[in-house]
Amino acid sequence: MTISRRHLIATTAAGATAGLLSACGSNTGRDEGSSGGKPVIEQWYHQYGEAGTEQAVKRYADAYDKADVKIQWRPGNYDQQLASALLTKSGPDVFESPGPSLDQIKAEQVVDLTELIEDVKDDFNPAVLAPKTYEGRIYGIPQVIDMQLLYYRKSLLDDAGVEPPQTLDELVDAAKALTSKKVKGLFLGNDAGAGVLGGTPLYATGLELVTEDGKVGFDDPAAARTLAKIRQLYADKSLLLGAPTDWSDPSAFIQGLTALQWSGLWALPQVKKELGDDFGVLPFPKDGAGKASVPVGAYGAAVSARAKDKDAAKAYAKWLWVEKAEYQEDFALSYGFHIPARISLAKKAGKLKEGAAADAVRFATESGFAAQPLLWTPKCQTDYSDALNRIIKDGANPESELKAVVRKVAAELDRVKK
Amino acid sequence: MKSGLKSRLGTQNRTLWFWVFVGPFALGLGIFTYVPLLWSVYLSFFDAHNTVTPDVSEDFVGLDNYTSMLRDDSFTDSLLTFLVFSLFIVPATFALSLALALMVNRLRRAQAFFRSVFFLPAACSYVVAALVWKLSIFNGVRFGLANTLLGWFDTDPVAWLSTTDPPWYWLVIVTARLWLQAGFYMILFLAGLQRISPQLYEAAAVDGARPGWQVFRHITFPQLRATSIAVTLLLVINAFQAFDEFYNLLSDSRGYPPYARPPLVYLYYTALGQGQNLGLGSAGAVILALIIAVVTIGQAKWFGLGKKEAA
Numbered sequence: 184m185t186i187s188r189r190h191l192i193a194t195t196a197a198g199a200t201a202g203l204l205s206a207c208g209s210n211t212g213r214d215e216g217s218s219g220g221k222p223v224i225e226q227w228y229h230q231y232g233e234a235g236t237e238q239a240v241k242r243y244a245d246a247y248d249k250a251d252v253k254i255q256w257r258p259g260n261y262d263q264q265l266a267s268a269l270l271t272k273s274g275p276d277v278f279e280s281p282g283p284s285l286d287q288i289k290a291e292q293v294v295d296l297t298e299l300i301e302d303v304k305d306d307f308n309p310a311v312l313a314p315k316t317y318e319g320r321i322y323g324i325p326q327v328i329d330m331q332l333l334y335y336r337k338s339l340l341d342d343a344g345v346e347p348p349q350t351l352d353e354l355v356d357a358a359k360a361l362t363s364k365k366v367k368g369l370f371l372g373n374d375a376g377a378g379v380l381g382g383t384p385l386y387a388t389g390l391e392l393v394t395e396d397g398k399v400g401f402d403d404p405a406a407a408r409t410l411a412k413i414r415q416l417y418a419d420k421s422l423l424l425g426a427p428t429d430w431s432d433p434s435a436f437i438q439g440l441t442a443l444q445w446s447g448l449w450a451l452p453q454v455k456k457e458l459g460d461d462f463g464v465l466p467f468p469k470d471g472a473g474k475a476s477v478p479v480g481a482y483g484a485a486v487s488a489r490a491k492d493k494d495a496a497k498a499y500a501k502w503l504w505v506e507k508a509e510y511q512e513d514f515a516l517s518y519g520f521h522i523p524a525r526i527s528l529a530k531k532a533g534k535l536k537e538g539a540a541a542d543a544v545r546f547a548t549e550s551g552f553a554a555q556p557l558l559w560t561p562k563c564q565t566d567y568s569d570a571l572n573r574i575i576k577d578g579a580n581p582e583s584e585l586k587a588v589v590r591k592v593a594a595e596l597d598r599v600k601k
Numbered sequence: 602m603k604s605g606l607k608s609r610l611g612t613q614n615r616t617l618w619f620w621v622f623v624g625p626f627a628l629g630l631g632i633f634t635y636v637p638l639l640w641s642v643y644l645s646f647f648d649a650h651n652t653v654t655p656d657v658s659e660d661f662v663g664l665d666n667y668t669s670m671l672r673d674d675s676f677t678d679s680l681l682t683f684l685v686f687s688l689f690i691v692p693a694t695f696a697l698s699l700a701l702a703l704m705v706n707r708l709r710r711a712q713a714f715f716r717s718v719f720f721l722p723a724a725c726s727y728v729v730a731a732l733v734w735k736l737s738i739f740n741g742v743r744f745g746l747a748n749t750l751l752g753w754f755d756t757d758p759v760a761w762l763s764t765t766d767p768p769w770y771w772l773v774i775v776t777a778r779l780w781l782q783a784g785f786y787m788i789l790f791l792a793g794l795q796r797i798s799p800q801l802y803e804a805a806a807v808d809g810a811r812p813g814w815q816v817f818r819h820i821t822f823p824q825l826r827a828t829s830i831a832v833t834l835l836l837v838i839n840a841f842q843a844f845d846e847f848y849n850l851l852s853d854s855r856g857y858p859p860y861a862r863p864p865l866v867y868l869y870y871t872a873l874g875q876g877q878n879l880g881l882g883s884a885g886a887v888i889l890a891l892i893i894a895v896v897t898i899g900q901a902k903w904f905g906l907g908k909k910e911a912a
Binding site for chain 1: 650651652653675736739740741742743745757758760761762763764765766853854855856858859860870873874875876877878
């Protein structure tokens with residue numbers, strides 16, 4: 184059979200047109216916002232390290248019968264992926280976020296969730312609800328509380344005749360006394376604490392990052408005095424530096440590379456499994472007129488302003504994080520180790536009633552402060568931790584460094600309050 | 602009919618064929634390179650926090666982003682970091698890759714083997730190399746490879762990446778990149794060496810030139826001029842674009858230390874980190890692109906790149 188050129192061209196053109204038309208039609212393989220009459224909701228989580236968590240959230244999503252919830256479990260730099268995705272229409276409908284950040288709220292990327300949480304607002308730990316609240320409106324429902332605290336190895340302290348430190352001065356002395364050729368006294372992270380400590384030493388001395396009325400909270404000579412003590416730890420060579428895993432992982436503590444380690448509550452089951460009763464936990468010790476302190480924070484469920492069906496997304500967020508109490512307890516305690524964001528649930532949870540876990544819950548309630556106040560923007564954080572780096576590692580003058588940071592942070596606070 | 606088709610699709614219709622082959626790539630280049638580039642320049646004139654489509658009337662700030670970026674000591678420090686880095690890495694890579702090429706070129710046996718062995722690191726990703734350097738060789742505890750070696754001489758473990766006095770982190774950063782890229786530039790030098798006419802060496806020998814340094818200085822190195830210029834240019838541009846190994850060696854979940862923060866890492870945190878200050882980040886990117894362009898053009902002019910070699 185011979186095919187004329189005209190026939191060939193006509194056939195090819197028809198095929199191409201059909202292809203283009205089908206691409207414009209409904210059979211594109213993409214979800215068009217509903218599935219069998221039910222709305223489709225895209226939900227994002229950052230990748231949790233604990234086994235079983237991903238299956239758990241998929242199970243919760245499957246149990247919701249008013250919408251078809253699709254879970255995306257995202258490894259890598261979640262916060263940055265999320266910030267970029269929220270600029271586009273292809274982002275999530277419901278997502279967890281350490282914020283939402285003030286810039287996200289002001290750019291109207293997230294929706295107001297106040298009405299979802301109104302009835303049970305007082306049941307949430309205020310230290311984690313406050314950073315999700317802007318001008319009285321709530322933009323994120325706290326999921327589970329994470330906190331940081333100081334782990335100490337009882338046997339090593341006993342051998343060195345050192346008591347668990349109650350003040351920052353005692354911590355400096357204890358770390359020095361516990362340092363030997365093989366074991367360092369204290370691990371504050373591979374950067375000597377410049378990143379993770381953040382505002383913790385300030386709170387321990389009675390100051391804060393940002394005051395309630397939005398001013399710089401550490402424009403005070405006491406701040407320089409306290410930070411000089413962190414420098415002292417570094418200068419004494421009492422700090423473990425360059426460990427294979429960082430502060431968030433308890434390996435250095437378990438392997439006996441350090442006698443004291445600043446880490447998170449999430450590490451507690453692993454430490455208990457490896458060391459049995461040979462450990463205890465402490466808050467960051469107080470300095471001067473201040474009080475012991477622990478930073479607390481919570482991932483919160485938020486709804487994107489670009490959600491395909493905002494009402495359906497809000498209804499799902501309310502169902503999962505306000506109504507289904509059993510899921511919240513399961514999510515907090517069945518896989519890793521976190522405190523449920525609802526005070527009533529935290530009080531009931533059996534696993535949090537004794538030993539180091541009970542101490543940790545007490546610290547969070549009595550000495551918890553918001554690790555990331557809403558007005559404390561990433562720019563404030565970078566400027567402050569740069570200064571902390573220079574004070575601790577370079578031995579820069581704390582007064583002059585803080586003076587420069589106070590100026591920069593004040594300018595940034597002016598910008599965000601506009 | 603056949604000749605008609607040939608004339609329609611053949612040599613006479615070169616324009617058609619040009620666009621058939623070049624068109625898709627030009628389109629891709631336009632959409633994925635030039636549009637974002639121009640959009641970035643556009644954004645640099647706006648207060649664009651968490652948005653790529655700022656409000657033209659409300660968010661226009663003129664040159665404010667440029668002035669605040671140039672006044673930002675973190676950004677100017679990052680340019681200084683780059684300068685220090687290129688002062689270390691450009692001459693070091695140049696010398697090492699040239700030395701390797703000279704050695705491999707002289708080999709009579711197993712030349713292909715050694716060429717491959719030295720080239721192999723170029724196939725390794727910067728991220729992987731950075732993690733090997735950070736976790737295995739230069740970790741700060743007593744069982745890291747470098748500290749184990751020091752331990753044999755009864756020296757205390759060194760926290761390679763965490764101390765600024767002395768700044769051992771430079772050793773880690775420079776050796777990682779040196780290991781990764783020396784093999785690649787060695788291949789360029791090898792190609793240059795193989796283009797040198799053996800008659801030149803014979804003539805030099807007849808004239809009584811001593812083999813070794815004298816021949817290298819008066820014959821080999823001048824003959825490698827074109828290769829050396831290309832290598833230097835590539836090394837400087839690559840150094841400017843350093844990101845992967847710095848980021849993977851020094852960042853942690855909470856941020857990045859102010860020392861050894863090259864411009865791209867700083868801009869990454871400004872524009873793509875949680876800050877999402879896309880206007881300011883774009884202004885920084887434009888400034889950086891201009892600096893790279895000026896340095897490269899200046900360097901090319903200085904070396905006389907593109908000029909015909911004197912006969």
